[in-house]
Amino acid sequence: MTTVYDYIVVGAGSSGAALAARLSEDSDSSVLLLEAGPDYASTEATPHDLRYAHRVSVVDHDWNFTANATPDREVSYPRGRVMGGSSSVNGTLAIRGTPDDFNEWASLGNEGWGWEDCLPFFQRLEHDLDASGDFHGKRGPLPIVRWQPHEMRPLSEAFLDVCQLQGFPYAEDFNDPEATGISPMAQNRDRDTRISTAIAYLEPIRHRLNLTIRGGCLVNRVLVEDRKATGVEVDCEGELQKVQGRTVILSAGAIMSPAILVRSGIGAKEDVDMVGAKLVSELPGVGRNLIDHPLCSVVWQSKPGISVLPDPPVQAMLRYTSNGGETNDMQLYMVNHFPGREGNFALLAILQRPKSRGRLHFETEDYRAQPRIDLNFFSDESDVRRLREGLQLAQQIGEHPSISQYADGLAAPSAEVLADNEALDTYIQENGSHNFHPVGTAKMGQATDPEAVVDSQCRVHGVQGLRVVDASIMPEIVRANTNLTCIMIGERVSELMRQER
Ligand SMILES: Cc1cc2nc3c(=O)[nH]c(=O)nc-3n(C[C@H](O)[C@H](O)[C@H](O)COP(=O)(O)OP(=O)(O)OC[C@H]3O[C@@H](n4cnc5c(N)ncnc54)[C@H](O)[C@@H]3O)c2cc1C
Incomplete structure (x- = not known):
């Protein structure tokens, strides 16, 4: 008998791990979470480079991508390749986008993504150990802490002082929607341990029988029949296999989700032709609108x-x-x-x-290769x-x-x-370089927008049973480091999907 999962989530990063965890709260649903990188099942089993919160890990668990910052200058472009994705390797700076960012998403036709709609999910993802009040959560999986005065190193302390002397206001809490000025950094860590989505969301729920978590599984493409997703083709330990699902959710990040779409026949016709796929849905926005800070x-x-x-x-x-x-x-x-x-x-x-926009170029059918990344900074x-x-x-x-x-x-x-x-x-x-924050390459918008790839429920236009849920869907980049917003996206879409059931 062939197993047919209710949900296949591709990529266990900031958005994907949060989404898979929430979807599997319904014990009647079966969830398969596929991740290309290795799986470390507990905090204790997690290697030091992933645990140590004060240094980014850009070698040991990385995709080794490069990008063109400008047409004639190449830079390295790290992305986490491990359970927890980039949340497992990042700088743990934990800052929300501003109300204006989300209200802009809503004003672009994305109903349900204004600040008031997103705030409950920022609250749901955190337990803030310092800040309280209307804007904060106390029961979520991700701990948020701020540096305290006695912990400040000399340069940090001097920077806090000088900014105030120059007239910038002191902000206790950057995650207050009105905050501006100089503030001690909020981070998602437990003392010196980086709290990734693998640790916060997946570690406590590994006992769930309806949730299957698999590392070392590199997804090539989505299987589509009559414009409906039916599963994925995945390289597991060198063997290409097919697995069936009623809904497929791509959470492979802003570089790889678009690449999987194009290999599945979804994208600009010339890109789909270039990788040797058969056109399923012509969506010229796939891989366009690349934004970073x-x-x-x-x-x-x-x-x-x-x-x-x-x-x-x-x-x-x-x-x-x-x-x-x-x-x-x-x-x-x-x-x-x-x-x-x-x-x-x-x-x-x-x-x-930033006003400049880049794009991805899809030039090979090899699913192990990166798309060419053109930041156009x-x-x-x-x-x-x-x-x-x-x-x-x-x-x-x-x-x-x-x-x-x-x-x-x-x-x-x-x-x-x-x-x-x-x-x-x-x-x-x-x-000049980037801040590790690619977004926007499968942007959310109405079908009338020629560059939109998903609708406001994150469903891919023109294909049933297929969603993109990660940094790719942001129509505009937020005025903040992107991790918390990506986790919020996973949380938000899990609720939209729950309401559909
Ligand atoms: C070095 C670094 C430092 C950063 N520092 C910060 C910071 O301090 N604060 C902050 O807010 N943000 C930071 N960011 C950005 C933030 O971490 C990302 O914006 C966020 O994690 C992206 O979430 P995502 O779910 O879109 O993608 P990811 O978290 O990257 O998840 C994508 C997952 O999909 C997997 N995957 C990809 N392709 C496939 C495939 N074909 N098959 C199966 N699995 C696949 C990947 O291995 C990965 O696990 C940093 C990022 C990096 C890389």
Whole structure:
């Protein structure tokens, strides 16, 4: 007898693990969760690089992708390849998108995604150990903590002080919808342990008989008959197998979910032809609208003993509004030391509302290969201008005696470059990078929008029984690090699906 699962979830990352956990709360439903990376079934069995909250893991459990930041410059583009996905390797900075972000999604025709609709799911995912009140949850799987004054390293403490001296308000809690200014960083960790979705959502429910969790399973494509998804084709330990499901949910992240769609015949016709698939639903938006947060940094050489491991790299963040920009369209972090590199500290300026858009290119039918990633950063003049002004603000903050007492001079860019707008724009073009936050490549929108891939229930347009639930569906990037929003998406869609039953 062939097993037919009610739900097959592809990818156990931030969204997929949360979604699979919630779907399997209904003991009458059978859920199969397929993950390409390894599965560590308990916190104790989890390797150190995944457990240690204060350093990102970008080698041992990574897809080893590269991306073009600009047409002629390649950068590495880490994504987590392990149970928990990128939530298992990330920086654990736990910040929600702003109310304006979600209200914008709703205004684009995505009913049910305004701030009031999303807030209950941000509350449901967390137990915040510091902040209380109307906006917070106390019973969710993810612990949220903030750095306390006695834990602050000298550079973090000086950064908090100098930002206030420069007139930025102090915000106790960045997850308050009104918050702006300088704040101790909120993180999803338990002391020094990164709490990924594998640990928060999956570890406590592994006993469920209706939930099958499988690592080492690389999904090639969705099986589709008469425009209805019937299962997936998956490489398990080198053997390609088929598994049947009534509903297939792609949660493979903003790079791989679109790639699976195209190999399944769903996408722009030329892309589907290129990978040798048969066209099922022509959706030209698949792999387009790629958005990430561009960043650039001012780096100082630090005095001996200041930028040392294992100090946490980031303990405080400034959220501010650029000249003429939208609220909170910029972030500035103090990085006490670059991971793995002692002797430097930096202020990182990060654009939260970039206008430039990139895309994915699908050039091979090989399901083990990455799509070509073209971030197309700095193609918009106002993106470059806001980052330039961000770097100049960073220099001004860094030169305050409270901070400069820890420095042995600028490392990069030079003071001459920082003083010359044209030279600084060139510096940004040549050195700017990303913040590990790809979104938007299977965006949510109405069928009348030619670039929309899923509807407001995350159902793929033109194909029954198939959804995309992960960072890909964001029509616009949020003004925040993306992990909490991805988990919220998993939570939100589980509720939409529960209401359908
Ligand atoms: C190094 C790094 C640091 C970051 N730091 C932060 C931070 O501090 N704060 C923050 O908010 N955000 C951070 N982010 C971003 C955040 O983690 C991501 O936005 C979020 O995890 C994305 O969630 P997702 O569910 O869309 O994808 P992912 O969490 O990436 O999950 C996708 C999953 O699908 C699996 N998969 C892919 N293809 C297949 C396939 N064909 N078959 C089977 N499985 C497949 C992957 O292995 C992965 O487990 C960081 C990301 C990285 C990589």
